[in-house]
Amino acid sequence: MTAGHLLTSWLDPSLFAATALGTLAGIWIGAIPGLSVTMAVSILVSFTFAWPLEPALALMAGVFTGGVYGGSRSAILLNIPGAPAAIATALDGYPMARRGEAGAAIGLTTLASFLGGMIGVAALALGAPAIAEVAILFAPRDYLLLAVLGLLLVGSLSGESLAKGLFAAGLGVTLGVVGLDPMTAEPRFTYGSVALLGGIPYIAAMIGFFGVAEALAQLRLADAETVRQRIGRIVPPRAALRRHLPLALRASGIGVAIGALPGTGGDIAALMAYDHARRSTRTPTHPFGTGAEEGVVAPEAANNAAVGGAYIPMLTLGIPGDAVTAVLIGALYVHGLKPGPMLMIETPHLFWFTVGNLTLANVALLAFGLAGARAFARIAEVPRAVLVPLILVLSVVGTFAIRNSLADVWWMLGFGITGYALRLYGFQPGPIILGMILGPLMDASWRRAVIAAGDDVLGAAVEATESAISLVLIAAIVLIALRSFSWGKGRKALPPTPHP
Amino acid sequence: MAEPAARPGARLLSLPLFAAALVVVLEGLRLGGLDSPSSPGAFPLLAGLTMAGAAVAIGLGRHAGPADGLKPLPGRVAATMALLVGFVAAMPLIGFHPAAFLFLAAAISLSRRRLSLGAVLIAAASVAAVHLVFRLAFTVLLPEGTLWR
Incomplete structure (x- = not known):
C-alpha cells in the first residue's frame, strides 16, 4: 500500500535526521531578520542535487516548514519579521514582547503553527489525490489559464502596483523561454550564444533574486540596533489554548485555501487570517495592534497551514503555490521528477512520502520551537554585518554546487544585483521566479491549445467556453483582474516590513 | 494624507523597462510571432507586449517606488x-x-x-x-x- 510510505521518513534514521535537521535549519534561518524562507530553500536545496531523491525531499519539507515558522521569532522579539509571512505576527507579537510576554507569544505561535501545519498536511493528504484525478481532465488551455491566474494573483498581491507585478511576471516568462524552442528547436533570445541554448539556469536565478538581492538589501540596514527581550513562560496555560482553538482552526482553513491558490502563499494567508481575527474576535485579550494574543495565533496558524496548501497545486498540477514551491518545483525537475497529475499516478509513494515528511517536520517544529525558544532568540540578534557576507558566500557555494559551473555563479551574481535594483523600486522577485517556472509551461500550453483548434485563436477561445473547467478558470481570472486592475494607481498591498 | 515620496529616478526607470520590453517584442517578431499564433515567437510577443504596457503604466503611475529614507546604493x-x-x-x-x-x-x-x-x-x-x-x-x-x- 503506497500510503505506507507515510512512515518512511519516521522509520529511516537518515531521512528522519534530514527532515529534523531541515526543520532546525529552516527555523534558524527564518529567525534571522530579513532572511526569507525562499532564500533558505533556494540556498539549501542547491546542496541536495547530488543526493538521492528521498533525503533531498525530506530536507526541503523540513526547511520550508521550519522557515515559515521561524520568521515569527524576530517578528516578536525585534519587530522585524523574519519572513513576509510573519509581517502580520509582528503587529501584535512585538507589543506582547514589550509587555514582557515574549515567552507567551512564542509559545502561542509555536502551537498555532503546529496546528496549522498539521491541518495543512491533512488537507494535502485528503485533497491532492482528488484534485489530481480532476487534473487529468485538464486540457492544455486549462494549464495556460491556471498559470495566468497564478501570475495575475502573485503580480497583483505581492507589490505596490499591478503594473510592476505584470512587468516582473513578463520578465520571468521571457527568461523562462530563453534557449532552444522545445517544439521547433529554434533558438530564442540566444543572440548567437551557445551557452544560452540550454536556457538560463533558474536555480542560479532563484539564489540571485532571493539570496544575494535580499542579503544586499539587508546590508542597507546593518546599522539598525537589536533589542533584547526577556523571555518568560513559554507553554501557554490550558485556558488560553481552549480560548484560541476555534480561531486557530478557522485561520488554518484560510491558510490552506489561500496556500492552495496558485501564486499566493503564507504571507497573503497570514494577513487575511489576521484580518479575519480582527473582524471576528469581539473581546480580544488586548486591542488588536497592542498585543492581542489572537493577533499572533491567527496569522501563524494560517501561514503554516499554507505550506500544506501550497504543496497541493505543486504536486497535482505542477503549478507553484507560491515562491517557495516555485523553487521546489525547480529542484524536483533537477532530480528528474515532473510535478503534475502523472507524478501522483505514477509515483504515489513519493506523494505519501512527502505527506509523512511534512507531518514529521511539523512535529520537529513543535519540539524545536518549544525547547529552543531561548536559543533561537539569540540567533535573531546576530548582527547583519556578519550575517550578510556569510549568506553571500553560501549563495556562491550553493550555485557552484549545482553543476560545478562558474558561469552559473556569474549568472547568479547578475540576477542578484539586478534583483537588488528592482527591489529598490518596488518590484518583487516572486513574480519573476514564478514567471520563469511557468513560462515554458504557458508557452507550450498556448501553442498546443491553438494547434488543437487548427491554428486559430478564436477557435481555441470558443472551445474554452465549452469546457466547465476552462469557464471556471476564465471567471476567476476576470474576477481577479477586475478587482486588482489599477494601472499606475497606488493600491493597498502588503504592509511594509517594520524596522526597529 | 500626503503621498509618500517616490525614490529618485523612479519614473525614468520606465524607459529602460520599456526598452527591455521592446527587445522582447522584436525577438517575438523575428521568430514569426505575427505569422502564426503557434509559432515560436507568438508567446514571447505576447509577453513583450504585456511588459511594454506595464512599463508605460509604471511611467505614468503615481506610486513610482518606495522611498524609505535610506540611500538606494550606500x-x-x-x-x-x-x-x-x-x-x-x-x-x-x-x-x-x-x-x-x-x-x-x-x-x-x-x-x-x-x-x-x-x-x-x-x-x-x-x-x-x-x-x-x-x-x-x-x-x-x-x-x-x-x-x-
Missing part, C-alpha cells in the same frame, strides 16, 4: 558588491578557500567600519565550517585554484 552595499565580484573572479585562480576568507574578512570589516582581529577570526572559522559541511559532508567540489597547481 557605499557599503556598493563596496560589498565589488568585493563579491572580486571574490568570484579570484576563485578559479586562488581557489575557493583563500578567496572566501579574504572576501569574508574584508566584507565583515567593511560592514563594521573597522578592521579587527574578530573579523579575521570569524572569516577563518566560517571558511573552516563551510569546508566541513559542504566539502566533507555534502561532497561539494570547490575550486582549488590554478595558481597552486
